[in-house]
Amino acid sequence: MIPQISDILYNIADLLAYNPDKPMLFSSGLFWVLFLIFIPIYSSFRSSRLKMTLFVIFFSLFFYYKSSGWFFLLLVCTSLIDWLLSRLMATLKKNGQRKFVAFVSIVISLSVLGYFKYAHFFLWNWNAMVEGNFQLPDIILPVGISFYTFQSISYIVDVYRGRVKPTESWWDYLFFLSFFPSLVAGPIVRADYFLPQIRENRQASTPEVYAGLWLIIIGVVKKAIIADYISQYNDLIFDSPGSYTGFEALMGVVGYTMQIYCDFSGYSDMAIGIAAIMGFRLPENFNMPYKSQSLTEFWRRWHISLSTWLRDYLYIPLGGNRKGTFRLYLNNFLTMAIGGLWHGAAWKFVFWGAMHGVGLIVNKMCRPFTSRFDGKVWFSVLSWAITLIFVSLLWVFFRAASWSDSWVIIASIFKDFSVDSIYPFIQARNLWVTMMAIIIVTHCFSEGLCDFFSDVFVKSPWLFKLIVFIVVVQLVIELQSAEVAPFIYYQF
Amino acid sequence: MKKGLKNLWILLALAFVIFFVLSIFDIPEICGYKPKSSELADVIFKEREHDSEETEDDLDEEYAEAVVTDTDTISAPKSIFPVPVDTTTQTILFIGDSMLDGLSPRLAAYSNQSGFHQYSVIWYSSSTEKWSKAKRVKEYIDKINPTFIFICLGSNELMIKDIIEKRQQFVSDIIDQIGDIPYLWIGPPNWREDTGINQLIKNNVPEGCYFKSDGMKFERRKDGAHPTAASASLWMDSIIRWMPEHSVHPISFEMPEKKTGTADHIFIHSPSED
Helix, strand or coil, X not given: CCCCHHHHHHHXXXXXXCCCCCCCCCCCHHHHHHHHHHHHHHHHHCCCHHHHHXXXXXXHHHHHHHHHHHHHHHHHHHHHHHHHHHHHHHHCCXXXXXXXXXXXXXXXXXXXXXXXXXXXHHHHHHHHHHCCCCCCCCCCCCCCHHHHHHHHHHHHHHHHHCCCCCCCCHHHHHHHHHCHHHHCCCCCCCHHHHHHHHHHCCCCCHHHHXXXXXXXXXXXXXXXXXXXXXXXXXXXXXXXXXXXXXXXHXXXXXXXXXXXXXXXXXXXXXXXXXXXXXXXXXCCCCCCHHHCCCHHHHHHHCCHHHHHHHHHHHHCCCCCCCCHHHHHHHHHHHHHHHHHHHHCCCHHHHHXXXXXXXXXXXXXXXXHHHHHHCCCHHHHHHHHHHHHHHHHHHHHHHHCCCHHHHHHHHHHHHHCCCHHHHHHHHHHCHHHHHHHHHHHHHHCCCHHHXXXXXHHHHHCCHHHHHHHHHHHHHHHHHHCCCCCCCCHHHHC | CCHHHHHHHHHHHHHHXXXXXXXXXXXXXXXXXXXXXXXXXXXXXXXXXXXXXXXXXXXXXXXXXXXXXXXXXXXXXXXXXXXXXECCXXXXXEEECCCHHHHHHHHHHHXXXXXXXXEEEEECCCCHHHHHHHCHHHHHHHHHCCCEEXXXXXXXXXXXXXXXXXXXXXXXXXXXXXXXXXXXXXXXXCCCCCCCHHHHHHHHCCCCCEECCCCCCCCECCCCCCECHHHHHHHHHHXXXXXXXXXXXXXXXXXXXXXXXXXXXXXXXXXCCC
């Protein structure tokens, strides 16, 4: 039967309309169809910076509209207020007045974030304390608000500190805040890093374009193939804790440890790759974090843009390591606990962050005694194992639906563990095990080897690139459970 | 457009065209394996759903209520099968696709409470075709020797074109494999309109052996398809409540004290298995 034109138009309009159940992610087919349309228009506007800026803003806002509906207007308003206040700050001479304007801007940004993300959490705690029954209407959390709020705060603070000059035009700032590759899940981009790139208006070279494509392919493999597939089993364990053997629960924990890495770093890779194709550099966000031999090293390799943001805009203003040992430990703890709260409005996230804070303190306390073993193989292996086990166990609290579920899973690992389960497990879930093995093996690659693969791809014939791309997309189709599963960090 | 960007654009456009064309036509088998196609053409060319007089709320209202309302408030329609409830100890075999992730722990809670044995076989991304061709129903019947079988299959076949012709033999074969053992086929929890899988099951399964889940309201997981653990529990509760007055072979379950239970054994099969 020949389809009706009206039906086709209706279906296209339906695809382009906001649907909260179907946000537009980089791993969705719709994004790539729109990106196909985006590329030639973007390229034709490159000669005029104004046209290019306005077009990218338009596309970014549409991208945000697809994920959060009319909340894109909130993003526009936030950017306008920030920009006006930054311009006002630039005209003020007295430091006290500048500080007041910066304070007002930060309060506004945090109030918006607080209302949408934490209002229910605070009210729930308040009700628990006073045995009250205050209720708020349902509040929809605009996607990526935590990410762009942090970008907005860093811009205002940097303007106040004189590190960054306020942008001449509002649209330059709106471009920075709404830049679609990093809009909903980072990396969190700093103004001093990104704004010069807008002014530079540089076009990507051919190797940069293909390096971007390589990153996108790696990101798709991590996110849409590995993370989405292994999550099926991990969800089983976390949805019904206590229903499986200790070994199965252990595999669920190990699986989630790898899933959250592949999910989030894969999406970051795609974001960096898309930006690279457009001629923009985004900061590295992950650097093989599970190789870390200490928690300090882990946080230098995991979600780097958040870690450095917390360091520069929270830990150092709190005093950092400049006010004695006790304050150093306290500042570490507070920074990590607040970082935990940033991940979600629930005590489990605060606990997760706080425990990382405790781990960092212990790590720092032990350094004077353990530094004599630096360079010894047994010590490196032991440090790596302790770090990985600690990080993995804390992911249980991060992922499980409740406090009690977390303990049920951990308890079953220790109480109900049997080696008899190992062989049937591998036999029944061979693809899951294969994927886990792939992640672990690739984690052992050196950075040089990763660069080598990237170079090989960039220099390979065009037809080879096409075949690789098609194979990866077909693998996604083969393995996807249903529609696109939103990535884990999406909700933050 | 610069050369690099132009070549990239051609690459993406060509890949899109290939996947679009493959989504229109059936992909032939390659070395015995039939690759899946994307839903591009279905999404673009699907017929618009015109407003009908019968709204979604009117459809299967008794089932829809079953998921969202409290256990005790359901008033099931009068029985058309005045069959006595089987109160003997059961050995239950629960087979199906990934929907068992949610259903199996809740059924296990009922089984544990009632002193029944339960064996669950989850074959991820499986279809009636796979179960039929692999003869896996018979394999597990021989292994477990069940007294009652629950099947939840069809979720991976919501969008198969010409499904009645293509899958009739497989549904029929699965029922043949079950033989005389009492069973209940739990229909897929549609998250989109199907192309006939529910009708196909209904055509092949006797009344009282088919629980239609299409029309129920579910809270879905992030993938938009699978019910959440809580919603799947309510789904299972609805099935258990439905059985005494509708099933051709009702069995006596006791209301569980725990939310979830543990099956005697869970057999897992990966999507790639044949």
